[in-house]
Amino acid sequence: KAGVTQTPRYLIKTRGQQVTLSCSPISGHRSVSWYQQTPGQGLQFLFEYFSETQRNKGNFPGRFSGRQFSNSRSEMNVSTLELGDSALYLCASGDPVVTKNIQYFGAGTRLSVL
Amino acid sequence: GQQVMQIPQYQHVQEGEDFTTYCNSSTTLSNIQWYKQRPGGHPVFLIQLVKSGEVKKQKRLTFQFGEAKKNSSLHITATQTTDVGTYFCAAPKLTDSWGKLQFGAGTQVVVTP
Numbered sequence: 001k002a003g004v005t006q007t008p009r010y011l012i013k014t015r016g017q018q019v020t021l022s023c024s025p026i027s028g029h030r031s032v033s034w035y036q037q038t039p040g041q042g043l044q045f046l047f048e049y050f051s052e053t054q055r056n057k058g059n060f061p062g063r064f065s066g067r068q069f070s071n072s073r074s075e076m077n078v079s080t081l082e083l084g085d086s087a088l089y090l091c092a093s094g095d096p097v098v099t100k101n102i103q104y105f106g107a108g109t110r111l112s113v114l
Numbered sequence: 115g116q117q118v119m120q121i122p123q124y125q126h127v128q129e130g131e132d133f134t135t136y137c138n139s140s141t142t143l144s145n146i147q148w149y150k151q152r153p154g155g156h157p158v159f160l161i162q163l164v165k166s167g168e169v170k171k172q173k174r175l176t177f178q179f180g181e182a183k184k185n186s187s188l189h190i191t192a193t194q195t196t197d198v199g200t201y202f203c204a205a206p207k208l209t210d211s212w213g214k215l216q217f218g219a220g221t222q223v224v225v226t227p
Contacts, residue, residue, distance in 0.1 A: 033214065043157070043202065043217040056214040090156060092215075101206050102147060103215060105156045 001027060004093050004106035011111045018079040021109045025072050025093030031055075032074035033103060034066060037088040046089075049074055050096075078111075086113045120203055120218030127193045128226050134189045135221035137203035144206060146179060146186045147215070152199040160201075195225050 005024040013019050025032050033056075034046040045058040049068035066076045072093075078085055088110050092103035117140045127133050137146065145164040149157035161170055163179035163186060170177045174197075176189040186203055200222045204215040 035217075042219045043204075045214050045216070048214050058214075092157075100162070101145070101215070102159055102162055104159065105149075107156050 004091060004104055006089075006091050006106035006109050008109060009107065011109060012114060013081050013111065014114050015081055015083060017081050018077065019081060019111060021076045021078075021089055021091075021111075023074045023076070023091030023093075023106060025074070025091075026104055028098055029093040029095045029104075030072055031094045031096070032068055032072065033092045033094070034074070034076050035090045035092065036060075037090055037108070038086075043090070046076070081113045083113050086111060118203060118205055118216050118218045120221055122221055123219060125221055125223045126226065127197075127223060129193055129195060131193055132189065132191045133193060133223070134187055135201055135223075137186045137188075137218050139184045139205060142183050144183075146183075147204045148177060148186075148188055149202045149204060149217075150199050151202065151220070155199075157202060190223075193223075193225055195227060198223060198225050 004026055007022045023032055031050045033048040036044045036046055046060055047054055047066050048056040052068045063079045068074045088108045090108045091106045094103045119138045121136050125133050145162055147162045148160040150160055151157045161177050166183050167181045168179040174191045178187045188201055190197055200220040202220045203218045206215055
């Protein structure tokens with residue numbers, strides 16, 4: 001079974017631009033969660049989607065948004081990028097029935113904002 | 115609100131030695147999970163503990179869940195260079211959706227040959 005796939009793996013953007021990150025969960029998993037990882041703040045929860053609905057949201061500004069499609073694939077969007085948005089963005093998939101609340105992470109997208 | 119605190123932040127270990135990392139919560143946890151992230155990698159699930167006082171072993175790794183379900187520990191015996199990485203504990207908030215995990219800050223383990 002294929003693991004969680006995140007694209008792209010690396011991104012370089014400039015301040016003010018916007019970016020879209022993609023995540024394909026493990027087949028059969030209906031939940032996708034997004035995390036931001038930085039050296040200073042560690043792993044911070046962004047939001048979680050289950051069956052195309054956002055079920056939970058972390059404490060991030062509205063510039064961070066996401067969505068989930070009917071095939072469980074998810075996208076995350078960051079608008080008006082700031083230098084502080086430079087981070088590793090991790091997507092994790094799971095399912096309340098299949099995995100309980102164990103999450104399986106993708107390799108991440110490393111975003112650099114210049 | 116619920117906070118998950120992990121100590122120590124850094125652990126320098128001589129190869130062959132043992133060490134323990136600890137995770138403490140301000141509230142009772144439904145379960146606790148441990149993940150390992152190798153340098154340049156992503157978090158990989160290691161184990162989940164659910165029951166009060168539960169102890170689970172994976173080869174040289176021993177995981178414990180406290181009786182009050184507020185703390186957990188990971189003990190590694192005879193450390194090897196393959197143990198290098200950051201170990202995170204994580205727990206769902208009881209009041210939140212199961213898909214949201216609160217992670218500790220992690221213990222970064224460096225192994226000296």
